[in-house]
Amino acid sequence: MTYPLNGIAPLSHLGVIRVEGEDAAKFLHGQLTQDFALLGMDQARLAAFLSAKGRMQASFIGFKRSATEVLLVCSRDLLPATLKRLSMFVLRAKAKLTDATGDISLYGVAGDAINSVAGSAQPAWTKADVGAATVVHLYPADGTPRALWVAPATEPAPAGPALEATLWLWSEAISGVATLTAPVVEAFVPQMLNYESVGGVNFKKGCYPGQEVVARSQFRGTLKRRAYIAHAAAEVAVGAEVFSTSDLEQPCGTVVQVAAAPGGGFDTIVSLQISAAQEGSLQVGAEGGVALSLLPLPYPLLDDI
Numbered sequence: 001m002t003y004p005l006n007g008i009a010p011l012s013h014l015g016v017i018r019v020e021g022e023d024a025a026k027f028l029h030g031q032l033t034q035d036f037a038l039l040g041m042d043q044a045r046l047a048a049f050l051s052a053k054g055r056m057q058a059s060f061i062g063f064k065r066s067a068t069e070v071l072l073v074c075s076r077d078l079l080p081a082t083l084k085r086l087s088m089f090v091l092r093a094k095a096k097l098t099d100a101t102g103d104i105s106l107y108g109v110a111g112d113a114i115n116s117v118a119g120s121a122q123p124a125w126t127k128a129d130v131g132a133a134t135v136v137h138l139y140p141a142d143g144t145p146r147a148l149w150v151a152p153a154t155e156p157a158p159a160g161p162a163l164e165a166t167l168w169l170w171s172e173a174i175s176g177v178a179t180l181t182a183p184v185v186e187a188f189v190p191q192m193l194n195y196e197s198v199g200g201v202n203f204k205k206g207c208y209p210g211q212e213v214v215a216r217s218q219f220r221g222t223l224k225r226r227a228y229i230a231h232a233a234a235e236v237a238v239g240a241e242v243f244s245t246s247d248l249e250q251p252c253g254t255v256v257q258v259a260a261a262p263g264g265g266f267d268t269i270v271s272l273q274i275s276a277a278q279e280g281s282l283q284v285g286a287e288g289g290v291a292l293s294l295l296p297l298p299y300p301l302l303d304d305i
Helices: 023-029 075-085 114-118 163-174 211-220 275-281
Strands: 005-010 014-020 044-050 054-066 067-074 098-099 104-110 129-130 133-137 146-152 224-234 241-244 254-260 266-273 283-285 290-295
Touching: 005 075, 005 163, 014 023, 014 044, 014 075, 014 104, 014 275, 023 067, 023 104, 023 224, 044 067, 044 075, 044 211, 067 146, 075 266, 075 283, 098 241, 104 114, 114 133, 129 275, 133 290, 146 266, 163 254, 163 266, 224 254
Parallel strands: none
Antiparallel strands: 005 104, 014 067, 014 098, 044 054, 054 067, 104 146, 129 133, 133 146, 224 266, 224 290, 241 254, 241 283, 254 266, 283 290
């Protein structure tokens, strides 16, 4: 059943880090999983900031506002710690990082509302400047186009029908593109969230923290966990353990993102052992757990290289 995803929703769960200076893109290129050195003004990047062990500490949607200014949109609950950690690596680079959340308005745009705001839907990670605002096209949800609208807080909100915030959060879950939040910091290498398949990892760029772990996972064919979309009849918590019903002793996965589904129950992104996903009988929690049913991924996975 398809639900009406059409309208504009304010996104209070996200925040913005501003990186300014002539080395802004170069600095981020050396710290994140994506290529910022060659980032054009008509593109955005999905990217992750990793620990030295290759574990995700934050995820971003990043884009240039000018040749010397990059904005990074991330989960608001991770922003203070991420800003502090990233700033430690600036050293002699001509780049200054600040929390710009209070200066920026963020809205999610879905369905036909995109046509009035941005002209038409475009492929994911396409970016366009519309006056003082920036529109970043995202992965669709349930076949419906979506975009992120980013503008100075002094700008009027984009015109269009209101979309409930809960529906936008649901659209994020069923898009299959996870946004990292505090309960699951350092729980995953990017491939465990399918980031290499949705434009979040560039394997041709130079070094960044954790790069060796990411490359080894990809090129040696050692990926054992992937992200999946699943439905639960009852609410489950981000960070909760997932079990195969055939083994309630050893968890086989983790809940990454949860949103109320408009038809009832909750839709989730879960990171699972591939073998457990193939067996298929899953639940969140051990004894008396909440049953999970896997849903089709809306995008193809890159094969191990």
